[in-house]
Amino acid sequence: MSEASARKLPLRAAQRDVTRSRIRESARELFAAVPFEQVSMEEIARNAKVGRTTIYLHYPTKNALLVELLQEDWDRQARMFERQTAAPLTDREGLERLIRAYAEGLRPAHRLMRVYAFTLSLDENVRKLHRSQRARLIRLLGRAIPRIITWEDAPPDRRRDAAASHGLIAQMEEYGGFLSSDPPPTPADRAVATEVLVDAFARFLEPA
Numbered sequence: 001m002s003e004a005s006a007r008k009l010p011l012r013a014a015q016r017d018v019t020r021s022r023i024r025e026s027a028r029e030l031f032a033a034v035p036f037e038q039v040s041m042e043e044i045a046r047n048a049k050v051g052r053t054t055i056y057l058h059y060p061t062k063n064a065l066l067v068e069l070l071q072e073d074w075d076r077q078a079r080m081f082e083r084q085t086a087a088p089l090t091d092r093e094g095l096e097r098l099i100r101a102y103a104e105g106l107r108p109a110h111r112l113m114r115v116y117a118f119t120l121s122l123d124e125n126v127r128k129l130h131r132s133q134r135a136r137l138i139r140l141l142g143r144a145i146p147r148i149i150t151w152e153d154a155p156p157d158r159r160r161d162a163a164a165s166h167g168l169i170a171q172m173e174e175y176g177g178f179l180s181s182d183p184p185p186t187p188a189d190r191a192v193a194t195e196v197l198v199d200a201f202a203r204f205l206e207p208a
Contacts, residue, residue: 020058022048024072027065032111036066036118063119067126070116073109074133080105081137085144094144095201099175099194106176113180134169141165147204161208171200 026048030039041062045055059065084098109116120126135150142148147161154162175197178185185193 016058019050019054023050023055023058023065024069027062028069028108028112031066031069031115036062036115041065063123066115066119067123067129069112070119070126071129073112073116074129076108077102077105078133078136078140081140085140087144089144089201090205092198092202095198095205096194098201099197102172102176103179103194106179110180113177117177134166138165138169145201145204147208164204168200168204172197 023044027039027044030044030047039062041055041059042052044062044065045052048055059068080101084101089095089098106113120130135152138148138150139153142150142153142165148165148168149158149161151159151162151166175193178193179190
């Protein structure tokens with residue numbers, strides 16, 4: 001390979017990333033404004049200012065694009081948990097900060113939550129990714145709250161902790177869905193739901 005060709009490779013990779021990012025942002029904008037089934041790949045391409053051929057080179061189907069948006073939101077969520085669990089969580093004040101950060105981190109995905117839920121219900125591969133994401137979050141939470149542990153990591157004497165940990169993640173997801181409901185919850189209902197979730201987390205601070 002010539003030196004000139006070698007220099008072009010990083011530029012092509014960078015341009016590919018920029019194009020994919022534009023397509024994802026275009027899709028996120030349209031999926032949030034129009035029912036998913038009514039949005040065409042051609043509309044996404046026009047909104048992203050890329051050609052019809054280009055969008056299919058990057059994303060062969062609309063579902064493939066949606067799954068990448070879901071993964072993007074999961075990665076954002078994991079980065080937030082990584083920041084929030086860098087130090088041990090030992091009291092309700094720390095737990096409330098964690099839940100507030102979680103709620104705020106969901107905001108960019110609010111309009112897509114129902115679309116994601118529908119996709120999860122249909123695609124076994126996406127359900128596998130979802131299980132991996134749950135385990136990822138449990139492991140991050142376990143850094144700050146040692147009683148939180150995955151099924152895969154739990155020795156026989158900690159199976160109850162593992163079952164409770166996976167139940168906690170499911171409860172957290174329900175909380176996220178509640179915040180994203182249409183119409184949105186009232187401030188009073190939101191406060192009650194937040195308190196219930198903090199209570200669920202606080203049980204893991206109690207002695208086993």
